[in-house]
Amino acid sequence: MLTLIRRLFPLTSCIAASMLAGICLADAPTLRLPARRPDALSGSAFAKSIESLPLERREDRIWQEVIHGNVPSFLRKLVPVPVTAIFAGRTLTGCVFVTPDYLAVGSDSDYFFVPLTPFTAQRIADRLGFLLPTPKIVDDVYAAAAVKLPPSPIPPSSAMTSVTTFEQHNATVGEQRQALLAQYPLGALVAGDKKDLVICKALADTPGHVAIYGWHKPDGKPIQPLYLGHFAYWADYSHGVRLVADTMEVEGKPMPIAGVLADPAIAPLISGEGTLAVSRYRFEAFPQPDDPTIHLPVDERIVTLAPMPGVRVMIDEPTVLHKKVRLVLFALPNGNTIEQTFGRRMKPGDDWHYDIQHIGAQTRFVRSRVQDESLVVAYLEASNHAWPAWIRSAEPGAALNIYETVVSRFRDHDLRVRTRVFEGRQPDPARD
Secondary structure (H helix, E strand, C coil): CHHHHHHHCHHHHHHHHHHHHCCCHHHCCECCCCCCCCCCCCHHHHHHHCCCCCHHHHHHHHHHHHHCCCCCHHHCECEEEEEEEEECCEEEEEEEEECCCCCEEECCCCEEECCCCHHHHHHHHHHHCEECCCHHHHHHHHHHCCEECCCCCCCCCHHHHCHHHHHHHHHHHHHHHHCCCCCCCECECEECCCEEECCCHHHHHCCCEEEEEEEECCCCCEEEEEEEEEECCCCCCCEECCCEECEEEECCEEEEHHHHHHCCCCHHHCCCCCCCCCCCCCCCCCCCCCCCCCCCCCCEEEEEECCCCCEEEEEEEECCCCCEEEEEEEECCCCCCHHHHHCCCCCCCCCHHHHCCCHHHHHHHHHCCCCCCEEEEEEEEECCCCHHHHHHHCCCCHHHHHHHHHHHHHCCCEEEEEEEECCCCCCCCCCC
């Protein structure tokens, strides 16, 4: 009977099979957490209590609340999500189990979604015996979701990593969800309200970064393509942590997800990139806001912004700014990262790209000879490492949005702005 149902209804096989086999939602995997204490903080009270904390202390507080059970009851019972793939001409079916919404602190009546760095997200997943999703699982969750909330972006700014902005977005999503509670009670699968922290193949080659993906629009297309431009200490209001049970169903049989990801014959069920040798983030300590490929003197600092999906901005500025500021907006050469464009002292085995620009060293040279104004360089990186192609595919006004986000940091200064854009050519002094 189960085999017949799988042939007739492959997309719903895991749900149908669960019903017939007695593995209904009441028996679905759950978050292995203590019961929530009667005196536990509400979501809104907890958010207020961490507003002024630095990132590492804030995330330690979130960790403590979660592992001690201050998590809404509706998030504790996982929901099944069917997954399919075609491999060697054969349709595979399976099912993963995920939290019905993103990780939150508080009660069912007052909960607060907690954007996290991958360090704390992975720490929680490890503690509970769960995983973070792949981009394909994120797509499958959206397809299966009973509640598809339209994304509610907040205009990008330097405040997007603040708890105050987290609260603002939490309130917006809460209103959206409240309007649908009568039709879809808490515990129904929800998607569209956040981007996901994900695992992917590129993490192996991009240590110290976070991978984000998703935030699907009503047409099913994600606002955020897979992006690894943020360092691992970045967590903004749009990020969510959805936990995935470490055991899934493959053709009706339970299998560890790590084993599925390692098997080329069945990995396509949950990975659009084939097999994944590593299914988790690896950190020895909490990530700090200093990229090891960029070494700064004490009078210089780095500020990282994400003005819109697919764009990373790194601002290199003096720690003390003069009233007069000369700002250079530097759109990277095709094929280069920010770190490669900044440059560094080379050592054996380094990628040759680190030795062709050395804009960081040139900037310091100019600063040493200009005393009455501060030179600031904003490095602009597109996710495809090709600005001309990115601009052609971007929505109207994208370039202006990036410009205004960067310039707004210096609104209190006497500002002069210069742009520098490479288009795959050598600089021409007559033009540039």
